[in-house]
Amino acid sequence: DVKVTQSSRYLVKRTGEKVFLECVQDMDHENMFWYRQDPGLGLRLIYFSYDVKMKEKGDIPEGYSVSREKKERFSLILESASTNQTSMYLCASSFLAGDSSYEQYFGPGTRLTVT
């Protein structure tokens, strides 16, 4: 059974703080993702990584950075948290499930509140 775990379920930070969100997957998946989930907007991709030390920007990378030093771990960093980054953050990993077809598994999410 695939497990994607996230370091915190709930986090409260102050404006301007540096925030680290950690994600670990135990299935040796190549690809990992960070999304934010907001009501009425669905999931929006922040960054994804297709290999160690490799990353690509998603749709909304501004204000975020990522780090992937080990295959199983993908970190999302908010360099200077702002109130508009209050959201639910979801980590996912994916694997090749068929011919050029990938399937994602999601972690439980981290609800971040920036005050």
Place this chain on the structure above:
Amino acid sequence: AQSVSQHNHHVILSEAASLELGCNYSYGGTVNLFWYVQYPGQHLQLLLKYFSGDPLVKGIKGFEAEFIKSKFSFNLRKPSVQWSDTAEYFCAVNRRNYGQNFVFGPGTRLSVLP
């Protein structure tokens, strides 16, 4: 730009009613299609997926979805909902051969009244 739309923001049904949640996407080419469910306080779980073959796919918990290529649609159905189906449902599309670009719809909240 790629987009995925879901017809309803919030659907309210009584137990035993039939369910159909609409999903449309805006671009051509070969696609993989997914429906995810998020129960209150839980993580996103895959309900069902379509990669190829029979356009009518069956998923977990009695859900099914039909891919209609000509309508760019992938609607989710269940003949008789239960109170435990109360959740948020997300449609997602991934373009085959375009890598890891999964695009999600805005979600439909389903409330089932006992």
